[in-house]
Amino acid sequence: MFRVERDLPLGVWRLITKFSLSNATGQYRPTNHAYKMSIIGDSKIKDSDFHCDDMFFSFASFEDVGNGSIKSHFLIEVIGQVESLKDVQTVQVKQKDRKKVEFRLRDTKGETIACCLWGKYAEQIESHVQEANDPNMILVIRFTKIGFYQD
Known part of the structure; x- marks a missing residue:
């Protein structure tokens, strides 16, 4: 877990390869996406050239x-x-x-x-x-x- 926290600082774009996708279920999900992504032992986290200042808000009316x-x-x-x-x-x-x-x-x-x-x-x-x-x-x-x- 420490490696993931260290390699994924808040506000920094990263490229993640080798991860797991599973059905998103349960209460109080942060999005309505059908799938959730999980970091696994084989996941690779690298620097990314992609940058976007979009805050990705989706305000409910x-x-x-x-x-x-x-x-x-x-x-x-x-x-x-x-x-x-x-x-x-x-x-x-x-x-x-x-x-x-x-x-x-x-x-x-x-x-x-x-x-x-x-x-x-x-x-x-x-x-x-x-x-x-x-x-x-x-x-x-x-x-x-x-x-x-x-x-």
Whole structure:
């Protein structure tokens, strides 16, 4: 595992040969691709001349999130302006203290969705709000799951 972490630094393009493809199954998959790629013992990782600055975002529309047309077992990406940001709360979850923050995101069409972030993500929002003091905060959330918390 150390070799893979060392040879695949974040944000650097690499060429990977000799890998395994299998059916992508299970809950909370990061994409809706039918297959997943796995690095195996024989995998070769080399430098690549290819470079692309595309962040590969695929933002879900708030309408699709709200009407249930997105399968809840796929992780999604959303972007929007933070509205109705509540204070970070510490709540008991399975006899442990966890921080949570609730807010709404508004898209460019004016539609909103309710959001709830937990743990370190709630702490990150809390520290950013204290530092930035910006009422027009835009938030990108990657690999988030669709779920329901108190309706």
